[in-house]
Amino acid sequence: MVKTVLIVDDNQEALLSLKEGMAKYGEVFEVLIAGDGEAAVAKLARHPVDLVVTDLKMPRMDGFGLLAHVRENFPEIPVIIMSGFSTPETQVLARKRGAAGYLDKPFKIKYLSKVILTLLKKQSDGGTLRGVTTSMFLQLVEMEQKTCTLRLVDAERRRRGVLFFARGRLLDARCGELRAEEAAYELFSWEQVAVSIQEGCPLKTGPIRKDLQSILLEAMQRKDEAGTPQPARTAPADDGGERTARPQRVLLDRVKRLRGVKDVYSDESWQPLLADLSDLGRTLGAGRLAFACARRKPASTVVLLPDEDHTVVSLEAKCPREQLFQQLLRLKA
Amino acid sequence: MESAFNDILDIEGVRGALLISPAGETVYRAGSTAAADIGPTRNGLDLEGLADLTEADLFYENARLYLRPGPWGYLVVVMDHDAPAAMVRLNCDALTAALQKGGKSRRKTRLFFRRGC
Numbered sequence: 001m002v003k004t005v006l007i008v009d010d011n012q013e014a015l016l017s018l019k020e021g022m023a024k025y026g027e028v029f030e031v032l033i034a035g036d037g038e039a040a041v042a043k044l045a046r047h048p049v050d051l052v053v054t055d056l057k058m059p060r061m062d063g064f065g066l067l068a069h070v071r072e073n074f075p076e077i078p079v080i081i082m083s084g085f086s087t088p089e090t091q092v093l094a095r096k097r098g099a100a101g102y103l104d105k106p107f108k109i110k111y112l113s114k115v116i117l118t119l120l121k122k123q124s125d126g127g128t129l130r131g132v133t134t135s136m137f138l139q140l141v142e143m144e145q146k147t148c149t150l151r152l153v154d155a156e157r158r159r160r161g162v163l164f165f166a167r168g169r170l171l172d173a174r175c176g177e178l179r180a181e182e183a184a185y186e187l188f189s190w191e192q193v194a195v196s197i198q199e200g201c202p203l204k205t206g207p208i209r210k211d212l213q214s215i216l217l218e219a220m221q222r223k224d225e226a227g228t229p230q231p232a233r234t235a236p237a238d239d240g241g242e243r244t245a246r247p248q249r250v251l252l253d254r255v256k257r258l259r260g261v262k263d264v265y266s267d268e269s270w271q272p273l274l275a276d277l278s279d280l281g282r283t284l285g286a287g288r289l290a291f292a293c294a295r296r297k298p299a300s301t302v303v304l305l306p307d308e309d310h311t312v313v314s315l316e317a318k319c320p321r322e323q324l325f326q327q328l329l330r331l332k333a
Numbered sequence: 334m335e336s337a338f339n340d341i342l343d344i345e346g347v348r349g350a351l352l353i354s355p356a357g358e359t360v361y362r363a364g365s366t367a368a369a370d371i372g373p374t375r376n377g378l379d380l381e382g383l384a385d386l387t388e389a390d391l392f393y394e395n396a397r398l399y400l401r402p403g404p405w406g407y408l409v410v411v412m413d414h415d416a417p418a419a420m421v422r423l424n425c426d427a428l429t430a431a432l433q434k435g436g437k438s439r440r441k442t443r444l445f446f447r448r449g450c
Contacts, residue, residue: 276382277391280398284351284411287394294389321390322418329392329414 001153001194003029003120004047008040008054008066009082018053021109022116029120037061041069045177048160049077051119053112056083056090064097071098075202076149076162076174078119082107098202123151126197134190135216139259142168142212149198154190161187164203170215171206180207181215188219213259217327220254252311254331260319267312270294274306290332293321303328337428338363344424346416348396352432353380353407360406380407390418401425405432 005022009015012035019031032047034040036058043049052070056063067079078100083090086104094102101115126148129137134152141148145168152161161175161183173183208215256264278289292304293315303313303324315321341350342364349364357380383389384402391398392414399421401408408429410421 273382273386276380277389280380280383280400280409281391281393281396284396284398284409286391286396286398286411290392290394292389292391295387296385297387325390325392326415 001155002027003050004032005029005051005053005116005120006032006034006040006043006047006049008034008037008052008058008063010036010055010058018109018112022113025113025117028117037063037066037069040066044070044074044077049074050123051078051080051116053080053082053116056081056094057085064093067094067097067099074174075164075172076151076198078122080112080115080119082112123149123198124196126199128194128196130194131192132195134188134193134195135220135257137195138163138170138188138212138216141165142170144168147199147201149201151196151198152187152190153194153196154192155194159190161190163187164201164206166201166203166206168212170208170212171201171203172208181210181218184208184215185219185222188216189223211323213323213327214330217254217258217330220257221331251331255305255311255313255328258324258327260316260321260324262314262316262319264311264313266310268310270302270304270312271310274304278306291328293325335361335363337424337431341410341421341424341428344412344417344420346413347410347421348413349411351407351409351411352405353409355380355384355404355406364411383407388422399425401429403429403432405429408432 007015007018009018015033015035019033022029022031029050032043032049034043037054038060040052040054041061044052052066054063054066061069063081063083067081070077070079079098080101080103081094081099082103082105084105086102091102100119103112103115141150142165147166150163150165152163154160159175161173163170163184164172170184172180173187175183175186178186210218252264255261273294274289274292277292281287281289289306291306293301294304295301301315301319301321303315305311305313315324338350338352338361341347347364349362351359351363352361354360380402383400386400386402388402389398389400391400397412397414397416397418399410399412399418408425410425412418412421
């Protein structure tokens with residue numbers, strides 16, 4: 001997919017000549033132009049941009065103002081500062097504030113193009129995967145505890161988004177105007193995307209607090225609900241509790257995908273135990289049994305779902321049980 | 334034993350704990366466990382089927398139960414869904430060890446005691 005570079009300068013002649021000079025790289029990137037920082041902010045809000053090149057001295061909003069805006073709102077976008085009034089102090093200041101490059105005017109267009117190409121290439125220095133199913137790939141990132149910035153492109157629908165991971169933990173996500181979890185729900189529902197992997201993450205912390213599995217599940221649930229009619233409510237169950245008529249198959253499909261689940265099968269032999277456990281909960285005023293995780297000798301751990309199919313979920317030895325329990329609670333809710 | 338139970342009750346999210354005899358009678362109760370008493374004659378509760386388990390985490394609509402069977406009966410901890418189960422489990426290890434020995438093990442239970450979580 002062709003990348004987009006936003007060049008910002010109050011000198012219209014310089015802007016047009018840069019745009020014209022870079023037309024020969026059209027297969028790699030296209031150029032958007034803006035006359036000052038504020039115009040650039042407006043363009044950033046409307047267009048997906050991969051890199052910003054900005055002059056330092058401009059009316060309304062200068063280059064440092066724009067740099068701060070990009071660092072705050074689009075941390076994945078590198079910014080190159082260019083200035084005709086450069087001093088060592090401004091260069092140091094630009095670097096300190098997070099500029100990816102600094103150029104003294106005048107410079108040759110060829111030189112700027114080379115810097116742009118280098119930075120764009122860096123955005124996929126960890127490789128690019130095509131036709132990837134997002135959920136599977138992200139679980140690998142978590143498992144490998146990768147620190148990286150992932151750019152997702154759904155070329156067919158012309159959508160793009162970014163995910164920030166630090167040591168396998170999802171810190172933040174961006175997709176259009178969506179941020180954090182809401183952006184992640186959207187991105188995780190995409191299928192067959194191209195993923196560019198950039199080593200490293202510009203963020204140290206982020207707004208996302210939920211673990212990856214929970215977000216993946218929520219994303220799948222939202223996708224299912226968006227694609228299928230809302231389930232009708234059934235009559236109250238025997239124990240007085242009201243249960244939704246969501247197909248059991250959908251629930252089991254989701255359970256199978258949870259981390260640490262070895263197998264899902266039917267086994268009626270657990271039914272008497274489930275009946276005892278249901279009685280215990282009722283006696284203690286705990287309400288209807290949602291599920292039970294039982295361990296028996298020799299070491300085998302199963303989760304029992306009190307459903308008509310007598311569903312048994314066997315767990316791997318190293319299954320993160322507490323995470324699984326919380327996910328099951330969400331699924332059963 | 335009372336202080337060992339109190340250590341469990343001090344864990345954030347734990348509502349109460351029960352010790353039920355193999356016959357199904359409540360031997361000890363602490364905190365809020367909703368039911369005043371448990372016994373086969375009173376509630377028709379038969380816990381024998383649970384004896385084969387080493388432990389169980391049970392999730393109900395309104396609470397989570399941690400169940401630990403043993404030769405002394407059944408230890409049941411009533412807690413919130415998101416209570417720190419690992420901490421509960423560790424304190425139950427200490428308590429059940431004391432129950433098996435028929436004595437107290439304050440030192441060990443203190444080791445796992447988390448104050449003001």
